[in-house]
Amino acid sequence: MRLTRSHVAMPLAVGSEVVLPEDATAHLVRVLRLQPGDACVLFNGDGHDYEARIVAAGKREARADVLSARRVDNEAPLRVTLLQGIARGEKMDWILQKATELGVARILPVDSERSEVKLDPARAQKRLAHWREVVVAACEQSGRAVVPDVLPPQALAQAAPLREGRGLLLDPQGSASLATLGGQAFDACTLAIGPEGGWSPRDRGQLDAAGYEGVRLGPRILRTETAGIAAIAALQALRGDLG
Numbered sequence: 001m002r003l004t005r006s007h008v009a010m011p012l013a014v015g016s017e018v019v020l021p022e023d024a025t026a027h028l029v030r031v032l033r034l035q036p037g038d039a040c041v042l043f044n045g046d047g048h049d050y051e052a053r054i055v056a057a058g059k060r061e062a063r064a065d066v067l068s069a070r071r072v073d074n075e076a077p078l079r080v081t082l083l084q085g086i087a088r089g090e091k092m093d094w095i096l097q098k099a100t101e102l103g104v105a106r107i108l109p110v111d112s113e114r115s116e117v118k119l120d121p122a123r124a125q126k127r128l129a130h131w132r133e134v135v136v137a138a139c140e141q142s143g144r145a146v147v148p149d150v151l152p153p154q155a156l157a158q159a160a161p162l163r164e165g166r167g168l169l170l171d172p173q174g175s176a177s178l179a180t181l182g183g184q185a186f187d188a189c190t191l192a193i194g195p196e197g198g199w200s201p202r203d204r205g206q207l208d209a210a211g212y213e214g215v216r217l218g219p220r221i222l223r224t225e226t227a228g229i230a231a232i233a234a235l236q237a238l239r240g241d242l243g
Contacts, residue, residue: 004032005041005049007136007147012042012050016066025062028054040064043139045147047072072145076103078239079188081164082228083108085195086117086153091225093134100138100148102232103241107135108162108190109153114197124153156203160210163190167212169204170194170227174214178234181215189235193228 006024020028024042028034034054042050048069056063082104084095096107109131111118119127132150139147151162160167165188168181192212194203217231236242 003039003041003051004028004034005043005140005143007140008042008044010044012044012046012048012066012069014050014066014069017055018042018052018064018066020062020064025060029057029062030059042066043072043145045139045145047075047145049145072143074143075146076105076236076239076241077187078235078241079105079165080232080235081106081108081188081190082232083110083159083163083190083192084228085110085112085156085193085199085224086115086119087195087224088117091196092117092131095225095228096131096134096150097138098229099232100135100144101142102229103144103236104148104232105146105188106164107131107148107150108159109151110156110159111153112156112195112203113200114203115195116197117195119153128152157206160192160206160212163210163212165189167207167210168192168231169199169207169212169214170217170222170231171214172216172219172221174216176213177216178231178238181235181238191228191231191235193224193231196224 008021008024035057036054038054040052042052049072050066051068052064052066054064082099086109135148135150166186167190169192192207
């Protein structure tokens with residue numbers, strides 16, 4: 001029987017008793033109705049799963065004994081950063097969820113010239129907190145024990161230079177294709193995906209200046225919620241993570 005995995009933003013050590021955070025308590029005790037003596041798995045993003053057992057389950061507080069730790073070795077060999085033009089509502093949630101399941105390491109939400117979503121500072125803070133919850137939930141479901149970093153939303157001009165490794169810009173007119181990259185040696189890349197309205201000429205100029213190169217992904221133009229996920233899957237397959 002597969003044990004329930006729950007993320008806890010706190011240090012974990014074998015042999016210790018921990019007071020579970022409110023969100024973990026709500027999920028394990030109030031939703032799943034675990035009782036004292038029931039087993040669960042905790043993780044905090046350090047790359048380990050911690051076998052634990054509930055020792056107290058109250059309405060407001062739950063505690064668990066940490067029994068053992070196991071290194072989880074399922075991170076992708078290619079470290080992918082997704083530079084994603086902010087999409088509307090559930091589209092953005094879907095992108096973050098699927099990118100996490102496919103092994104993305106870092107996510108940079110960006111505001112570009114044609115972005116249809118404009119966030120003031122208060123809304124940006126709320127969206128960031130929500131996006132991080134989406135990513136944590138995707139890690140719980142997919143078995144990842146390392147949580148991708150989701151950076152605060154920022155303008156493309158500030159985000160583009162933060163690229164890690166090779167900069168790739170999906171472009172139907174790109175001089176290279178993703179398939180041709182399979183035999184080339186690089187351990188990290190940043191994949192730039194535009195918003196619903198696409199990249200403007202000014203956006204492309206900023207990406208060019210930051211060292212991004214245009215690459216093709218098939219003969220068709222994909223929507224923002226499809227393009228990044230398809231490209232991540234293709235890159236990971238080329239590097240042996242899928243298949």
